[in-house]
Amino acid sequence: MLVEIKKLTAELKPYKKSIIIIAITGVIYAVASARIALMTKSLFDSLSANKHDEIIRLVPIALGLAFLTGISRYFHIYLMNYIAECVVQSIRQKLQQKFMRLNLSFHNTYAAGSGGLISRILNDMRVIQDGLRVVADVFLHPLLFVFLLGNLFYIDWKLTLATFVMIPVIGGILKSVSRSMRKYIPQERDAMEYMTSTIKESLDGVRIIQSFNLEKDMADRLIKDSDKYLSIRKTVYKRQEAAGPATEFIATAIVLCVLLYTSYEVAAGRATPGTFIGFITSLLMLNQPIKRFQEAYVRIQEVIISVQRIFSIIDDPSEVPEKPDNKPFPSDWKKIVYRNVSFTYGKEMILKNVNLEINRGEVVALVGASGSGKSTIVNLLERFFDATSGEILIDDINIQDLNLKDLRRNVALVTQDVFLFSDTIEKNIWAGDYSRDVKDVISMAKLANANDFIMKMPHGYQSRVGDRGNLLSGGEKQRISIARAMFKDAPLLILDEATSALDTASEIEVQKGLDHLMEGRTALVIAHRLSTIQKADKIVVLRQGEIVEVGSHQDLLANKNEYFRFHSLQHT
Template structure:
């Protein structure tokens, strides 16, 4: 069995209680269906005996009841198992996405839209395939019972009919190969479509500003055309089984009627045998069709499942230590020792060394791509260096429990991300349960309380998706309040004021100055006016420190920092 199907079945077998009932009802339904042809033969042959017919009526009612009840539970519970497996896989994918490092997320070709496609579209295909596992189980059982009936009614004719089965199996195998081939292209194209739609929604402002509506429409139309082409191939292959099956079934029925007509004329068979055999033969068509459809659809499931489990097996996680230690209590320094980090083929840091004392405000300045944000991202273990180590106190951060490390690092970035929730819940962040006094205290320290109090619902005001119901300055102050509430000893300010106007920047800067007091702070900035009070300013160029000192010391050197400062002042 292919590995991807084994993985899907492993997920399915987690719901054994459902599967046991599915199996029992499948066997019951198959047995009842299998007996119908013999029951019809007996009824027709007993047509001359009214008393016997009346007594047999109860058997017919029991068969109908057994088929109806078993079918309901067989399909219903299989559907529920498929729903549960699908949701379990979605949750596993989301958990996996949250653990994958930023390097993976930044490099993934289809972006977040592609990951959404794996979570929704691929798992929908897996879900549809799982629903058909019931048919893969019950259809062969029904087939076996019906073939047994055919042997009972006329063994010789049944053997002749079974010669057709290998031809169907060969044809089915060939079709399956084609379906797998085109399915993977179709799913990949659907991932591109999802990515384009998400990009259109995320960038609608830019699209409208630059009149790019037609370009996005054309891109989606081209991707949609490719997707339809692939799906047409798949549907053509799937539906090609129908005419062949119908032709064989019709040919067999006519042959059976001719065969039994001769036997009846010679007194070697009864009308009941003819009708019973035809009934069983017509019934055989149903499980064959169901098995064909299920088997063919499972090929699409295999493709989607392979994509889902390849993502779950992705090894770009930030690994937790086998025996993680708590965050050190009495640390005095943060050290970067011989750190190397490459982003693809681009070397961002090479043999980087730095020691920061507890309580220092250290600013990193330099051109884009010089490694400023990388240093902060490595400290929070959003990704790990290829060589070297980062120490807090005398502890390598790889040995510290990941959640404890990140709990002790606060982050305020240029584009503060707010969840589609209330302002209070955004400030609470990782804390569960209400704490209105603590939230209000943090908001006052961040100079956010005044504007929040003017809102109709105050702290219960919804921020909207990504905080789009608030202005840039308001979002930034809520982000600072969140960092205040977290109260971490280490703080990262990543371009925290670069996207703001001068008035908003002044309000936000007051909140940041309060937040920085008593904390070890990494300030990443392009605007040099925001780093003049830092204890240490590091000028980076291609991952190396080219200058360091205070604002006044660096200006007096008339070096790189001085040039950057004079340029910005002009």
Template sequence: MVTEIKRLLSEAKPYKKTIVIVAVAGVIHAAASARMALLIKPLFDNLAKAEFDLVLQLVPWAMLLAVIAGVARYFHIYLMNYVAECITQALRQKLQQKFMKLNLSFHNTYATGSGGLISLILNDIGAIQDGLRMVADIFLHPLLFIFLLGNLLIIDWKLTLATMILVPIIGAFLKSTSRSLRKYTPIGQTLLQKMTSTIKESIDGVRIIQSFNLEKVMGNRLINESKEYLETRKIVHARTEIMGPVTEILASAIVMGVLLYETWEVKAGRATPGTFVGFIASLLMLNAPIKKFQESYVRIQSVVAVAKRIFHVLDDPNEVPESIENKPFPQQWNKITYKNVSFSYGREMILKNVDLEIKRGEIVALVGASGSGKSTIVNLLERFFDSTSGEILFDDVNIRDIELTELRRNIALVTQDVFLFSDTIENNIGAGNLSRDKKDVVKMATLANANDFIMKMPNGYQSRVGDRGNLLSGGEKQRVSIARAMFKDAPLLILDEATSALDTASEIEVQKGLDHLMEGRTALVIAHRLSTIQKADKIVVLKGGQIVEIGTHHELLKNEGEYHRFHSLQHS
């Protein structure tokens, strides 16, 4: 708990000056409010004596204190809310940066997927924001409590000490409630992640859901998850709100006791009506800071529980480390060498002792059944994750010694599952190289065989592509993706099943673009359709994470091995 609070406080360092103003405003508000309560005694005593001149002298002071307290409270709450917004927005930005740095192993194995990560960055951070707003109360109300307690001690110190007997009881109850909240709040946030993931799947997979009549299944899934979530939140709300009535009952008991005691004292002539009213007023005002402090303290427990989850992700080590050497990318390299490379997800070996050499300018195709390790080989080259053992070299330079940004700047990627930003076609193509003049966008689109369909769109290159490019057909998206890779103008190219999801007509159009893209470049091509890789300089056949054959199309057919089997299956 202490660690999470320290880390949250460290996020507030850029706002030190603002927090100082928040603190000063809190002190002023507490002092002014307490002094107003203390004025009640002389006001009532003077009223009882019909000293109206003295009453008129006290009223302006009471109004001045009310104005000071109101203005101070405004800045205290307003500035604390603003700081809470700033801190939580900074945490959102850190999470987004972390998500983009975490390797594919993390993203592929995260329990609730991208929906869970969205929930973390929105719902969990939102819970922290709500809790941080209460920090102002944690600071303000203990001060107000102390000042009001001072009032009570001044008016009647013996009675005040007698009423303090209930403080340990409230403290013990508060501790018990906080412990319960630290247990149930993370459970609720985990269930909220599951619900967010289900909602995201319902939107992303709407086509399949409607096709297979799964609307009711998905609806029931969310209903069941909602029931679990509501049961947990029911407990959280019950624990949070129980403090209110407990405090109010105890406060009412104290007030009644004080009422009887002060009535007796006034009757006996040992106290004045002003003493009675002043003590009761301060005592009643004391209830508010106690209640607010309890509420704030309880809410902070929830914040600590949620912060623990967020910091767990921020501290996750599954991140591709930056190079220590920070060597530049070797521009005159002659070959890429995979030397005894292995890779595993936990205990599952994906690649086993792979040795492979790719000469500059070669088109190398990777072939094999699903799960054979084809995509892992190209993912390792871009360092989406690092190999478990072995090394990958550009001549004699280990890719782990090359600056990560420089390495990826020299590799262009075209995948089967094309991702386009919800932006214009021009900006999507230009994203390939942000430092390059966008006047070349049209040229690259023409080479990618995309210019014709783009010019037929209502706004040409300024047409928006929709979420993930859903306003374009599969072939159109693929050609924009190829234009983006061309615009990047990287010497090394990765084609990950770039045409496997297309119909024959679209594949022909896309293949023309790919032919232009591969000219003069070193290319690694993953393909299920063997017809698209017959002209490759080298075909690498994988099985169970190991290379079982290497050769040209004709050589491998003559060998009548694994490649020949694939070829026969596709042409049978």
């Protein structure tokens, strides 16, 4: 618990001056409110004694205190709410940046998927934001409690001591509620993650869902997730609200006992009506700080759980490590060498002692059945994750010794599953390298064989592509992706099944763009269609994570081994 509070406190440090103002206004509010409560004794005593001059003197003071209370409370709450917004935005940005730094192994194995991560960045952050707002209550209301308690001791210290024998009982109730919150809130957050994941899948997979008539199945899945979430929330609400009636009953009982006691004291002449009014006013006002502190205490339990969940990701070590004394990518490199490279995913061995040499300017094709390790080889080159053993060298430099951004700046990626940002065509191509002049976008689009269809669109290069590019056809998206890779102008090129999902007509158009893209570059090409890689300088054949053949198209056909079998299957 202390660890989470320290982490949250660290986020508040940039707002030190505002927090000082919050503290000062909190003190002013507490002092002024308590003073107004105490003044009721003097006002009623003056009223009972017909001291009108005293009443005329006290009323303006009371009004001034009321005005001071209102102003101080305004700044106290307003500043705390604004700081809560700022802190949450800061943590949300850190979380998003962390998502983008975490390696692919983390994203691929996260139980609730991207929907679960979205839940943390939205739902858990909302809990933290709401919790930070009550920090003002945690500071203000204990102060108000202390000053009101001072009133009570000032008026009748014996009665005050007798009244507060119930404080341990209230503390015990709060402690019990706290234990319950820590038990059920993590379960609630997990249930919310799975619910968010189901909703996201319903949106992402709407085409498949409608095609296979899975609407009811997905609806039932969300109902099941919702029922689990509601069941846990029901228990949480029970625990949260259980403390309220108990403490309110105790408070009511105390007020009635005070009323009975004071009535005897007034009748015996040992107290005045003003004493009773002043004591009851302060005592009743005590109910507010107790209740608000109780609510804040419960809310903080929720915040602590959410902070744990958020920072468990922010502090997650699953990032590709980068050495502080890293080196720039060599501009005059001659070759890439995979030396005894193995990679394990969970308990499964994906690559086994891969040895491969790629000379600068070569087109190297990777061939093999699904799961043979083709994509893993190229993913390791960009360090989306690191090899379990062995090393990848660019000349004599291990890629783990290179600056990560510089390494990736020198690699352009074109994949089968094209990702376009929900922005304009121009912005998606320019994303290849924002440091370049945006005017170069058109020339790259022409080389990618994309300019003609772009100019036919209503707004040309300013046309928006929709979510993930869904306003474009598959071939059009792929040509935008190729133009983006051209705009990046990286010496290394990775083509991961770049044409496998296209029809013949689209493939011809896209292949023209790819031919321009590959000119003068070192290319690693993954392709199921062997017809697209026959001109490769080197074809690498993989089987179950091992390289079984390397050679040209003609040489491998002549060997009549694994490649020959693939070729025969595609031409029968």
